[in-house]
Structure formats: structure tokens, C-alpha cells
Amino acid sequence: MQPAGRDLIGRRICVRAWQTGELIADTKINSYDTVKKTMHIGACGVPSRRAQKVQILVFTDRGVYEYIGNLRRSFVSNEMEIALCCPARKKEERRSRRFAIKERGVVDKICIDGHWVTLRKPIPILTMNISSNGILIRTIAGSFSVKDQIQVAVRLKSGMLRSNYEVCRVVDKNTQTEQYGCRLLV
Numbered sequence: 001m002q003p004a005g006r007d008l009i010g011r012r013i014c015v016r017a018w019q020t021g022e023l024i025a026d027t028k029i030n031s032y033d034t035v036k037k038t039m040h041i042g043a044c045g046v047p048s049r050r051a052q053k054v055q056i057l058v059f060t061d062r063g064v065y066e067y068i069g070n071l072r073r074s075f076v077s078n079e080m081e082i083a084l085c086c087p088a089r090k091k092e093e094r095r096s097r098r099f100a101i102k103e104r105g106v107v108d109k110i111c112i113d114g115h116w117v118t119l120r121k122p123i124p125i126l127t128m129n130i131s132s133n134g135i136l137i138r139t140i141a142g143s144f145s146v147k148d149q150i151q152v153a154v155r156l157k158s159g160m161l162r163s164n165y166e167v168c169r170v171v172d173k174n175t176q177t178e179q180y181g182c183r184l185l186v
Helices: none
Strands: 012-017 023-033 038-042 052-060 063-073 079-084 089-092 104-112 115-131 134-140 149-156 159-171 177-184
Touching: 012 038, 052 079, 104 134, 115 149, 134 159
Parallel strands: none
Antiparallel strands: 012 023, 012 052, 023 038, 038 079, 052 063, 063 079, 063 089, 104 115, 104 149, 115 134, 134 177, 149 159, 159 177
């Protein structure tokens, strides 16, 4: 079942270059035209304004949907338009499918007693995967405990992705690094 157009507005969207798989944008859908079958996203984080074929993942309450389309300039100066080539294909039944995205970033804030504190020396991380409601990161062993609330900033080619998470689990422990499964805080 296809998601309705009004259900797509404001949803998270990941746009990747069709040929290279490079992440172009991780943002939200500004608008969706059901007649023209086009989506509009903010252009500020898109590194290149040239037209190109893209793979799109849209995260909804009902699941993750994959589209193929053409990314191009919009008539609105601060937006990019994606013309969809085919109907959505549901990627999986799980609401929070994981996608391998290995990018470097930092944890620059931590919540202590309900107050966000900026770290003088941010903790370097490597994202392992990301989903619509969480992230798996690898960093220095002993950095966090379950229930810690952290702010993760990941540098993408299209800009900085910054979100708040709660650590839910610690996995793949060794003497130097650990992986932390984190749930997105809304």
C-alpha cells in the first residue's frame, strides 16, 4: 500500500546518488504533489544543484519506503525537487530498518539531571548504522551507560546531522571501543 501524499510531508527522507550510493541529503519532505508525483526538500544541505538520478528512502509510521527519482532544481530557490519515476516499494515490514551509514561525528552534549551540558572535549564517534528511530555508534569504551542522553553530531557531505538520543544498549565490547545502540528522542 502506497503512503498518502499528506502522510509524506514532514517525514524523514534519505537521498542517495543512484550510481555511487553517496548520501546526498538526510532531511525532511517539505511538500508532495500527488498529481505531478514530485517531492520538495530543502536545498541548503544538498552539495550539488545538478540534476541526477537518486534512490530515496522515506521513513513513515507504517514502514520504510523506497523510491527512484530524479533530483533537480526547483522553481523555489531554496528547494530541490525530486520527480518520482516509479511507485513506492516497501523496503521492509519493520518500522525501524537499519541502514549502514559509516560516517565520523562527535557527541558534543550530554544530559545531566535534565540539563544539557556541552562537553569541552567532544567524544569522537563512528556511526555504524541508522534507522528511523535510532542510531548505532562506535566510540571509546566506557564513554556512556544505558539511559544516558546524548547529542550526536555527524558530518555528512550535505551538512551536519544533529539529534538527541538515549543510550539503550551497549554491544560489541572490547578493551578499547564499544558500540552503543541509541533511541532517537523526540
